[in-house]
C-alpha cells in the first residue's frame with residue numbers, strides 16, 4: 001500500500017514536471033513524440049549531420065522522436081515519403097508506432113540474430129549516420145550500470161566501423177561517470193574528429209551527454 005502511494009506521488013511529480021517543461025510543449029506543438037527530438041535537432045544544427053538522400057540507422061528509437069526528426073531532414077523537399085524507402089532503419093527493444101518512411105525492426109541490439117537482421121535491412125549500403133540514444137534500464141549499482149552503457153556504446157561503435165561510409169558520423173548517448181573516459185578514448189581512436197555535446201534539451205541534472213564521431217580513421 002505504501003509503495004503504491006509513493007509511486008503515485010512520483011507519477012504526480014513527473015506529470016507536473018512534464019506539463020511545465022517547455023520542450024514537452026514544443027514537441028506537442030510540432031508533432032514530435034518526445035522532447036528528445038530537440039536534443040538531436042541542436043546537435044544537427046551544430047554539426048549538419050543530415051542531408052536529403054542519406055542512409056541513417058537509429059538505435060534505441062522508441063518512441064520515435066529522433067526518427068521523426070531525421071525523416072524530416074532526409075526527405076528531399078517536395079518528394080513523396082515513399083522516396084525514403086529503407087533509407088532510415090530504426091531498431092528498439094520496445095515496439096514503435098509506425099512512422100511513414102521508417103523501416104522499424106523490433107529486437108535487442110546485443111543479440112547477434114537481431115544484428116544480422118539489421119544488416120539485412122541496410123542491404124550493404126554505406127551508412128551516412130548511425131545514431132544511438134540507447135539507454136539500458138539502470139540498476140542503481142554504478143559499476144554494473146556503467147558496464148551496460150559502455151557495452152551498448154562499444155557495440156554501436158563496432159556497427160559504425162563496419163557500416164559507415166568513410167565520411168560518416170556516429171552519434172551516441174553516454175553518461176558521465178565510470179567508463180566515460182574510455183568511451184571518449186574509443187571515439188578518439190576511431191574517428192578523425194570527435195565532439196562532446198550536452199544539448200540544452202538534456203536535463204542539467206542528468207549525467208547524459210552525447211559523443212559524435214566524424215569521419216572514420
Ligand SMILES: C[S@@+](CC[C@H](N)C(=O)[O-])C[C@H]1O[C@@H](n2cnc3c(N)ncnc32)[C@H](O)[C@@H]1O
Nearest residue numbers: 036060062063064065066093108109133134135
Ligand atoms: C531514451 S530512449 C530513446 C528515445 C528516442 N531516441 C526518441 O527520440 O524517441 C532509449 C531507448 O533505448 C532502447 N534500448 C535500450 N537498450 C536497448 C537494446 N539493447 N537494444 C535496442 N534498444 C534498446 C530502450 O528500449 C528505449 O526505447
